[in-house]
Amino acid sequence: MEQKKALNKKKLKVLLALCIAVVVLTGIGLFVYIRHVDTTTLGRKISVYGMDVSKLTVxxxxxxxxxxxxxxxxxxxxxxxxxxxxxxxxxxxxxxxxxxKSSLEALQQQRKQKFQIFASQRDYTIxxxxxxxxxxxxxxxxxxxxxxxxxxxxxxxxxxxxxxxxxxxxxxxxxxxxxxxxxxxxxxxxxxxxxxxxxxxxxxxxxxxxxxxxxxxxxxxSGEMKQQVKKLNSQLKKYRSTTVTYVFGSETQILDSDTINSWLKIKNNGISVDKDAAAAYISDMANKYNTIYVPRTFHTSGGADITVSDNEYGYRIDQEGELTQLLEDLKSGEAVSREPVYSSSGMQRNGTDDLAGSYIEVSLDAQHLWLYKDGALVTETDIVSGAPTAKRETYRGAWPIAYKASPFTLSSEEYGYAKTVNYWMPFVYGQGLHDAPWQSAFGGDRYKTGHGSHGCINLPEDQAALIYNTIDGGYPIIIY
CATH class of the missing domain: 3.10.20 (Ubiquitin-like (UB roll))
Structure with missing residues (x-):
């Protein structure tokens, strides 16, 4: 029995030795394996940018x-x-x-230098x-x-x-x-x-x-475009609020905002005025209010209506100049009041009446003159006009008195005279009103009987003085 117990004890010792040997060999094998893995691959429990590359070679x-x-x-x-x-x-x-490859090799070397038996999970960036x-x-x-x-x-x-x-x-x-x-x-x-x-x-x-x-x-x-919108609306407002009142003495003609608005050409890229429409408006106004270079109908002091063809007195609208001025006025946004732009103008007017009660009237047939001022007769007098021949007759028509001079010497190489007068008031082509002390009488048929002038209108001196002191240059004279 003792011998049997000794035998069993010996077997246990051998078995224990074998177990210990197996454990040791296993540990050695595991170490060798781990060492092999960590030296020949990237190692255990390793990832790169989140990807598992454990036990993988480079x-x-x-x-x-x-x-x-x-x-x-x-x-x-x-x-x-x-x-x-x-x-x-x-x-x-x-x-x-x-x-x-270089980055992975560098990572492998780094891992080799930090050999660990018990590895922990680690993620790398390379x-x-x-x-x-x-x-x-x-x-x-x-x-x-x-x-x-x-x-x-x-x-x-x-x-x-x-x-x-x-x-x-x-x-x-x-x-x-x-x-x-x-x-x-x-x-x-x-x-x-x-x-x-x-x-x-x-x-x-x-x-x-x-x-x-x-x-x-x-x-x-952009800010620039916003400013452009603001500018356009400002200009549009001005066009729509502008009115132009044309003054013809006591009479006026109003170009209203509705008419102006109808002329506007409004496009996305800007505003313009229909120049043709504006020019047509000015043309119509000129046809109505122009008084020069058109036959003049005149109501005489004797009560008859006569027409004077040679009419060089009065008003004429400068249509081109007026258009230029009007286009500028329309941009103002204001209520403009003014006379039209004239190329010719008289002394005064009341609408289409460019005499307005102030004029000199001469009837060659009656050999008589009337002077009116502001609708009132200032004086009237007999006259002596030019002799009724082709070269000496007094011109019929309407003109402004060009200027006044006192005294003044009348001369003519053609007729060989030089005479000084006290009151000289020319109207056209060297003809004018003046005193004539050499005339012993005035009126009647004297101008036909050798006493007629060379075209001037001869006046008694007192009447010449009165007329001279009443009128100024530009005063209208109508001779028929």
């Missing part, structure tokens, strides 16, 4: 990382909908293999270089790939006239959704570059498209 990890990067999917989302997806490989993206085939990327992101969605063009900001608001308004630009290839490429590249910093390998990339990738308007609303 070459195996390089291949896995490269393939994972190129298989990464880029998903383009627009208005909440995925409209296009493509891999990085299809876009022409890849990792530079030399750089990747240096990398991305290669890109730009031509392939442009093809992958070509506009043709985004035609599944309805596209609209962008519109520029512009100024327009609103008939509803009756004023100019600034219409702002509108960004459409037409893809701008250059903008899309830049936006995708920038987004990917940012994503790669933290998610080089982990997940697919979703890129949300916005106005940043659309074709932008060429013209955007």
């Amino acid at each position: 070459e195996e990890a390089q291949k896995k990382i490269s393939e994972s990067f190129q298989n990464k999917t880029v998903i383009l989302n627009e208005d909440g909908e995925d409209i296009y997806s493509i891999t990085l490989a299809q876009m022409g993206y890849s990792l530079d293999q030399d750089t990747l 240096d990398y270089q991305i290669l890109k085939d730009e031509a392939q990327e442009q093809t992958a992101l070509a506009v043709e790939n985004f035609k599944s969605k309805e596209r609209t063009d962008s519109t520029d900001a512009y100024i327009r006239y609103s008939k509803k608001k009756q004023k100019y308004v600034l219409v702002k630009q509108v960004v459409g959704n037409q893809i701008d290839v250059n903008r899309l490429l830049s936006y995708v590249n920038d987004t990917l570059d940012e994503k790669f910093k933290t998610e080089l390998l982990s997940s697919d990339v979703q890129i949300v498209l916005s106005e940043e990738v659309y074709r932008q308007p060429d013209i955007e609303a």
Whole structure:
């Protein structure tokens, strides 16, 4: 029995020794294995940019990382909908293999130097270089790939006239959704570059498209355009508030704002006045109020109506000059009151009446003169006019008195005389009113019997003085 117990005890010792040997050999084997793994691969419990590369050699990890990067999917989302997806490989993206291999080898060496029996999970970032085939990327992101969605063009900001608001308004630009290839490429590249910093390998990339990738308007609303709208509306307001009152003595003609408004040519790019319409208005006004160079109908002191053809007294509107002045007036925004621009003007007027009660009237047949001022008869007198011959007769017509002179010497080489008079008032072609002390009588038929003048109207001296002191240069004289 004792011998049996001794035998069992010996067996236990052998078994224990064997167990200890197995444990030791296992530990040694495990250590050798761990050492082998950590020296021939990247090591245990290691990831790069979130990808597990445990127990992979540099070459195996390089291949896995490269393939994972190129298989990464880029998903383009627009208005909440995925409209296009493509891999990085299809876009022409890849990792530079030399750089990747060098980075992994450096990581392996780093891990070797920090050998640990009991490893803990650790994620690493390494240096990398991305290669890109730009031509392939442009093809992958070509506009043709985004035609599944309805596209609209962008519109520029512009100024327009609103008939509803009756004023100019600034219409702002509108960004459409037409893809701008250059903008899309830049936006995708920038987004990917940012994503790669933290998610080089982990997940697919979703890129949300916005106005940043659309074709932008060429013209955007600006402060300058706002100022232009303000300027246009200011000018429009002035045109609409301007009136022009034309003064013809005590009579006026009003160019009202409604008429002016009908002349306005309002376009989106500006305001202009219909010059033809304005010129037609001025022409009508000239036809009504011009009194010179047209036959003059005159009611004589004797009660008859006569017409004088040679009419060189009165008013004539300078239509071109008036148009220029009117166009300036219309910009003022004021109530303008003035006379028209005249090329010829008389002494005074009352509407179409350019005598207004102040004129000299001469009847050659009656050999008589009347002087009126402000509607009242100042004086009347007999006269002696030019002899009734072709060279000496007094001209019939209407003229202004050119000027006054006292004394004045009348002379003629043709007729060989030189006579000084006290009161000289010429009207046309060397003819004029003057005193004639050499005349012994006035009126009747003296002008026919050898006492007629060379065209001047001879007056008694007292009457010549009265007329001279009553009138000024420009006073109208009508001879018939």
